[in-house]
Amino acid sequence: MRLSDINKEYDIIIAGGGVTGAGIFYEAVQKGYRVLLLEAKDYAWGTSSRSSKMVHGGLRYLKQGKFLLTKTAVKERERLLKQYPGLVMPLKFIMPVFGHYGPSKASMKIGLSIYSFMAREKQHESFSRSEVIKKIPGIRQKNLISAVGFKDAQVDDARLVLRLIFEGCFLGGTALNYTKVIGIQRNRKGHLAAVSAMDEESLASVEIKTKVMINATGAFAEALHPFPMKKSHIRPLRGSHLIFPKSIFPLDRVISFIHPKDLRPVFLFPWEGSILLGTTDVDHDQDMKMEPFVTMKEADYLMEGLKHILPDFDLSLNDCISSIAGVRPVLSKKKKEASRESREHVVYKDKGLITVTGGKLTTFRRLANDALKAAKPYLPKPVSTNFKEKITAQPVDEISHQIPKGIEKRLSGRYGALGYEIIRQYDEELFCPIENTKSLWVEIPYAAEHENIGHLSDLLLRRVRVGLLLPKGGINLLDRIETLCRPYLSWENKKRDKEKKAYIKLWKTCYGPPQKKES
Ligand SMILES: Cc1cc2nc3c(=O)[nH]c(=O)nc-3n(C[C@H](O)[C@H](O)[C@H](O)COP(=O)(O)OP(=O)(O)OC[C@H]3O[C@@H](n4cnc5c(N)ncnc54)[C@H](O)[C@@H]3O)c2cc1C
Incomplete structure (x- = not known):
């Protein structure tokens, strides 16, 4: 679907297809609103495919006295572990304690006890010096005292965004990538009345009626909505x-x-x-x-x-x-040392234009609900929904007898109920990992067919992550990838060559091992 095909009026338009926009999209569709999400580049193109991939409470925020932020994040971590098994996975941490620098064992223990208390479960342990040396071969032994261990979780950040967006579409929302919000229109009273958007490929633009636009464009937020707070x-x-x-x-x-x-x-x-x-x-x-x-x-x-x-x-x-x-x-507000800047999110509302920025991947649902709360006065009554049934209609495990359990879990985690489509549709031989990665070959044709690929980089850097996980961005696999995608991506030879060249250039400049060049 492209910009010219969509309805000309929505309850909510969301600018930005990172985790913030995707979270708002999913929550708003579930609440029964007519929602359109527009992403200027590819879904998760921004920060949301470039994070540390941790779904975490943020232990270090405790040290800064940000108890509420940590408590919220711990709660969200526990919720995400339950809601997205196979996508959000438990992850163990070990933190060596040294005598000459860094936090002391006692302060770590206090922090971790609070952390465990927030999760309502003891999630930390201690290791003696000799245990640490065994667990981390090659560790600095001088001044090493011990270590503490604790639990958090990990995610494929881009796939989390994609799951929220594609499930939101499955439930009736509309999302377009490579479509940029270029302006807003207000009525005579100053209320938001419409949004102008442009197809980045054809450069055609349209005006779409709405009473609410949520600006979830992350680091680009001020281009659409300058912050009203002085010096912020x-x-x-x-x-x-x-x-x-x-x-x-x-x-x-x-x-x-x-x-x-x-x-x-x-x-x-x-x-x-x-x-x-x-x-x-x-x-x-x-x-x-x-x-x-x-x-x-x-x-x-x-x-x-x-x-x-x-x-x-x-x-x-x-x-x-x-x-x-x-x-x-x-x-x-006031420039301080980078790592001391607040990671908390902010929501600004201005007669139907809501901006939400900051925050963390982990707390995306909190951001989404805060943004929707701010939007509520401008929204019509949502239509009633029974989405829970629809989204769980095809549990993967009922049809996946030939697929190994681990693979089934991975697919249901990354694609949710849509994982059913993958298992139903493709040959069994494709259900094996691409060498030296955990990505499955079957994910390539599925993405090409169903996941709005605009460019080769969308496929290799965000739908599957082999561009990050393999030497030289996986270019030695391009022939097989091309064969698998050919039935679904109607790219002519010229477009294929152009995409290949553009991908290799992009990879060398932005994703390869760092080169000697100035920032
Ligand atoms: C290095 C790093 C590590 C991190 N690690 C973690 C972590 O481990 N755990 C955690 O919880 N958080 C982490 N974070 C924070 C987290 O990644 C971000 O808070 C989150 O990804 C921000 O998502 P977003 O959707 O607001 O922004 P983005 O992901 O940047 O999305 C904004 C989108 O808006 C689009 N856009 C811009 N202008 C327009 C327009 N005019 N029209 C339409 N679309 C537009 C952009 O193309 C972009 O895709 C980390 C951040 C960084 C930088």
């Missing part, structure tokens, strides 16, 4: 990760450590069959119209931290297979 502006802060093959350091849990340079927490963690090291927290001075990239300075910072914690481990930047950078949409 979005401060784009970049966070970067380096990605390594799991074979060089087979981790089963996150190693959380304190960077010796600035005492920030940094994580080395397993994800989708690879190992990620991140993140940084620096002012984003790159062109906001372009995809962000990891600078050499950030890569050196991350490697320096790793070398400090694992001095005997032979890992260098040459082992890095790819990288990813994202921009935090942080609302800043």
